[in-house]
Amino acid sequence: MSGNETPVDNTALTEKELDHFKNKLVEEQKEAEDKINELEQSLEEIEANKGDRASSSAHHQGNLGSLEEQRETKYTLIEKQKRKLEKINIALDRIATGNYGTCVVTGDQIQRERLEIMPYAVHSIDAMEGNIEPDEKERLSVNEATD
Numbered sequence: 001m002s003g004n005e006t007p008v009d010n011t012a013l014t015e016k017e018l019d020h021f022k023n024k025l026v027e028e029q030k031e032a033e034d035k036i037n038e039l040e041q042s043l044e045e046i047e048a049n050k051g052d053r054a055s056s057s058a059h060h061q062g063n064l065g066s067l068e069e070q071r072e073t074k075y076t077l078i079e080k081q082k083r084k085l086e087k088i089n090i091a092l093d094r095i096a097t098g099n100y101g102t103c104v105v106t107g108d109q110i111q112r113e114r115l116e117i118m119p120y121a122v123h124s125i126d127a128m129e130g131n132i133e134p135d136e137k138e139r140l141s142v143n144e145a146t147d
Contacts, residue, residue, distance in 0.1 A: 012109045013101050022095050024119045029088045032081045039081070043074045087120040094122070103127050 011018070046067060094100040101110050105127035114121050 010099050010107075011101050017112075018095055018100060021100065021115060021119050022092065025088050025091050025095075028119065029085060029092075032085045032088065036078055036081045036085075039074050039078045043071065043078075046071055046074070084120070087122075090122065091120040 013021070049067075091100060094102075101112075101115060102108070103110050103124035103126075104122045106124055108124050108126070110121055110124045114125060
């Protein structure tokens with residue numbers, strides 16, 4: 001194993017803490033999936049109404065622009081939720097490999113308070129704020145140990 005790989009089972013969290021964060025992640029995963037479904041349904045309604053409004057003789061250019069803005073907002077929110085889901089899935093994988101709560105940049109433990117607020121965090125506050133030496137910023141690998 002090279003010097004910059006994070007070994008498997010490198011978490012300082014107890015099984016009870018890992019279960020707590022896994023439950024938080026699963027809950028957030030469900031909320032994000034529900035939000036995506038809700039936004040997609042809302043988009044379908046906008047699309048269905050778009051044809052009705054466009055064919056109406058009383059339509060106004062401003063109304064069509066407003067609909068387009070609503071569509072763009074919905075698409076942006078969907079993409080944001082999808083990115084969150086990706087982060088949640090990575091965090092769940094890190095729990096499975098024993099690396100949950102370990103910063104991928106510094107290799108240090110991520111602050112518990114940070115994980116409570118954002119259980120899918122993969123960076124410590126120091127890494128996010130850039131409070132580490134430039135040579136320490138090499139991204140650490142989360143590959144399984146080959147030993």
